Amino acid sequence: SQQGEEDPQALSIQEGENATMNCSYKTSINNLQWYRQNSGRGLVHLILIRSNEREKHSGRLRVTLDTSKKSSSLLITASRAADTASYFCATDDGGNNRLAFGKGNQVVVIP
Amino acid sequence: NAGVMQNPRHLVRRRGQEARLRCSPMKGHSHVYWYRQLPEEGLKFMVYLQKENIIDESGMPKERFSAEFPKEGPSILRIQQVVRGDSAAYFCASSPNQGDSPLHFGNGTRLTVT
Numbered sequence: 001s002q003q004g005e006e007d008p009q010a011l012s013i014q015e016g017e018n019a020t021m022n023c024s025y026k027t028s029i030n031n032l033q034w035y036r037q038n039s040g041r042g043l044v045h046l047i048l049i050r051s052n053e054r055e056k057h058s059g060r061l062r063v064t065l066d067t068s069k070k071s072s073s074l075l076i077t078a079s080r081a082a083d084t085a086s087y088f089c090a091t092d093d094g095g096n097n098r099l100a101f102g103k104g105n106q107v108v109v110i111p
Numbered sequence: 112n113a114g115v116m117q118n119p120r121h122l123v124r125r126r127g128q129e130a131r132l133r134c135s136p137m138k139g140h141s142h143v144y145w146y147r148q149l150p151e152e153g154l155k156f157m158v159y160l161q162k163e164n165i166i167d168e169s170g171m172p173k174e175r176f177s178a179e180f181p182k183e184g185p186s187i188l189r190i191q192q193v194v195r196g197d198s199a200a201y202f203c204a205s206s207p208n209q210g211d212s213p214l215h216f217g218n219g220t221r222l223t224v225t
Binding site for chain 2: 040041043045050090097099
């Protein structure tokens with residue numbers, strides 16, 4: 001299965017600013033998901049976007065999907081210190097939740 | 112409604128010993144997934160199970176690793192004769208169905224092989 005790759009790998013921003021992360025993948029997908037992981041904890045699901053969708057919103061999160069470029073972006077608006085975490089994209093190519101994760105994108109929000 | 116419960120949180124084993132990792136899925140979830148995370152890496156799929164059945168074990172090493180999800184009790188990931196390369200965080204996740212529903216992850220078991 002393909003591997004999600006996030007870009008950039010690390011991001012440091014001031015509270016209130018927006019944070020944007022990108023993810024690329026290699027083959028066809030059924031859906032793409034974004035997860036957050038706080039240090040020493042499990043992953044928390046943020047948002048799922050299906051292959052026939054182009055954009056999705058959830059609170060301060062906005063996800064886009066471009067299947068022609070095999071890429072996705074996650075935008076966190078008006079960031080807060082509590083948003084400090086690692087963010088992973090994961091692709092599902094068969095709709096069975098056998099996810100392929102990227103290496104993660106560490107975001108630090110400075111109060 | 113308790114989330115996915117994993118235990119132990121930390122496990123230290125000497126080379127050659129066995130490691131048993133337990134996972135209780137969320138109430139009402141019958142699909143369990145095990146993932147492994149190496150330092151500074153993303154999660155790697157290992158195995159997908161339903162009650163009493165292994166659905167997909169394509170990510171499991173061919174030797175020393177096994178998983179089960181019995182009719183009663185937690186799912187178990189078993190690693191026999193551990194080696195230093197097995198040191199990692201092992202995460203369990205569950206979902207209520209096979210479709211594209213989000214996974215709910217436990218906080219993981221951190222295995223250290225000395």
